[in-house]
Amino acid sequence: MAISETLMNILGITTVAVIFALITAYMFKIEKVKQLRALVDTLKKSLDEMDEQAKLIVRTDMELNKTQEELDKKITGLYALQRLSRSISSSLEESRIFQMISPSHLEDLGFEKACAFLYNDKEQNFMLKLNIGYFEDEIKTIRAFVGSDKLTYLDLIRNEKTISSVSIPHGTLLREKLNDIFKVSEFVISPILPKEGAKGFIFTGTLNPDVTLTEGDEELITIFSNQIGQALENAQLFEQTWRAQQELEKKVEERTHALQMALTEVKIVSRRKSDFISAVAHELRTPLTSIKGYAAILLAGKLGDVPEEIRLRLEKINRHSDELAHLVNDLLDISRIESGKVAMKHEPIDLKKTLEGVLDLLSVQLKEKQIQFSTDIPADAASVLADATQLNRVFINLIGNAMKFTPQEGKISVSSQRSGEQIEIAVTDTGCGIPEEALDAIFEEFYRVDNVINQDVRGTGLGLSLVKRIIEAHNGKIRVKSRLGHGSAFSFTLPAA
Secondary structure, three states: OHHHHHHHHHHHHHHHHHHHHHHHHHHHHHHHHHHHHHHHHHHHHHHHHHHHHHHHHHHHHHHHHHHHHHHHHHHHHHHHHHHHHHHHHOOOOHHHHHHOOOHHHHHHOOOOEEEEEEEEOOOOEEEEEEEEOOOHHHHHHHHHHHHHOHHHHHHHHHHOOOEEOOOOOOOOHHHHHHHHHHOOOEEEEEEEOOOOOOOEEEEEEEOOOOOOOOHHHHHHHHHHHHHHHHHHHHHHHHHHHHHHHHHHHHHHHHHHHHHHHHHHHHHHHHHHHHHHHHHHHHHHHHHHHHHHHHHHHHHOOOOOOOOHHHHHHHHHHHHHHHHHHHHHHHHHHHHHHHHOOOOOOOEEEEHHHHHHHHHHHHHHHHHHOOOEEEEEOOHHHOEEEEOHHHHHHHHHHHHHHHHHHOOOOOEEEEEEEEEOOEEEEEEEEOOOOOOHHHOOOOOOOOOOOOOHHHHHOOOOOOHHHHHHHHHHHOOOOEEEEEOOOOOEEEEEEEEEO
16 A cells, blocks of 8 residues: 555656656747747848848849940940041031931931921921931921921920920820821930021931930930031031132232232333433433533633623532433433343442442531541441442432431441341431331432421432432342431341352
8 A cells, every 4th residue: 555655656756747847848849939930030031131132133233234225325326426426527518417427327326217407598498408217208298297387396496405205205196296207106306506507407216116215315316416506507607718718819819900900000100200201311411411511611711701790600500500410310320220221230349448438528528517427347247249339329328318417416327237148238327317107208209308408408309219229229128217306227238248
């Protein structure tokens, strides 16, 4: 009995222990399940996040591919625009500009159909300038449609706005109409706007179902239409410039012809004048010689004694005859030099010796007016190729003029300097000077500056004219610089010896 109770107790204890163990194990498993469920939830959440990230990566990749395609398309379009720009810019004729646009250019821009119109103010209608991808009957329908709805396109030009299938939604009446008339599914219409000349628009479109136009396509066609407008403007400017040049050339030709005629007439008049002066001078010489001869005979007393009053008058006749003979000789010399009848002897002349000889002739007048005379003739500019007699006349006239217009105790100087193969000689004085308005006229025959000295001192006005002819006959040039009250400087060039 005791043993049986003991076994029962042990069995009860064992059962309790087993139950407790089972309960403990069950509780542990429940806890484990909870942990596993939490882990499963975490994994599921991670998987969901990974799925979203994968979807995002796929979407980003698709967007990147789309962006890359758009970028490639835009780069291709820009290259096409560059080639097109070169082509249309190379032509300066309006008709040639549109002929330079080819189907291959259009394909590079992503289109296969295009037409362009310019508005003609005279015809009051749009004129077709470009047709790519349309048959004759199709383009005829398009022309009629544009002509009937020209106000719409004139508004497009006036507003300077590009429209396209990007900005016009599907299903609208305008889009359906444009798709039907122009036989396209996607299109861009952009105005052509040169600053001068006819304005218009260009239509580009495609029937390709795989093509969906973007704002980038619209922008490319806008740039394309602007390039056409610039090319048309350049052609217009070239046309205007060419016409202006033609008119200018015509006017220049007419003016040149008129000047040649006038020059011919001037030469004829000048030759007649020279011939007339030469003839008159020759005719004057004979009676002048007789007058001077008879006056000399009477003064010499060969025909009897001459009373004092008559002698004084004969001396005046003799003196005025000398002046008149000098005038006649100057006139003849000018006439001969102009006609080329006087041959200049080009031989080496020493300027210093020439000036010494001239000073011997003029020394008395220089002393009377107490004029200080100086020369500055360096060794490298002391010898010229000239006619000795004529060079003497040049110096006598220039220095004589300087003496006439230089006051008491004034200064006159002669200097020379070498300039390449030329010697430049200057005669400078401290005289009264020459008015600016007279500088261009003093080398003309018989011209005399209107001043007090010329009113008191007689002269012919031929000296400077003769000097100019002599210098030019030596292939030289003469010029003058002067200012009233500050003297004058006559300079001329001669070949260096």
